[in-house]
Amino acid sequence: MTSYPGGAAGQGGPIARERGVAAGKFWAGAVAAALVTALSALVVTLIVRAFDLMPIAPPWLLDTTVAVRFAILGFIAALVAAALLYLLLATTPGGDSFFGWIVGLLTLAAVVLPFVYDASTGDRIATSLVHLSIGLPILGMLPGVGDRAAVWK
Structure with missing residues (x-):
């Protein structure tokens, strides 16, 4: 009898395996990506302000600077995108491809x-x-987080 990787002896083929996501690892990476996104927005806002340009900031958080508003927006956007990626990876075949298209178009x-x-x-x-x-x-960053948090069931 022949033994196949991932399968039992004599079954004639490998056992189909499903891809899952290690939640703790995924969300730790998602928060790290959100911090990088917030810092990216903060730095770019400061750079354009150095050239005497004023980005059109979201109207909320009026007691904060424009740079801080965009940093908070970036952090929130990254967490929302992470939730979308997590949902797509858990429910959709090729979810990371759909994620790329959705985020790219947005x-x-x-x-x-x-x-x-x-x-x-x-x-x-x-x-x-x-x-x-x-x-x-x-x-x-987020698709890489999803790949590194993948587990096979």
Whole structure:
């Protein structure tokens, strides 16, 4: 009788295995990615402010600076994206591919969105750059977190 990797002797083929996600490892990586995203938004906001441009910030948290508002927005966006990735990995075949498309298209929309605002062209471009500094770390880091947190059942 032949023994197959992952299968029992004499079954004629390997046993199908499902991919799961180690929740603790995933969420630790997601929080780390959210911190990097927040720092990315903070740094890019400070850079565009150094060029005397004013990104169009979200109107909430009025007692904070524009840079802090974008950092908080980046942190929250990364955690929401992590929840989406976790859901897709747990329920959808090829969930990481769908995640890439969803986040990529949302990032593109966020980069184009400032051009519908009534503001100077420089401020619109600055806002687009800050939005891009939020979307790219999410798109770049979270799929890796999902891959590294994968477990086979």
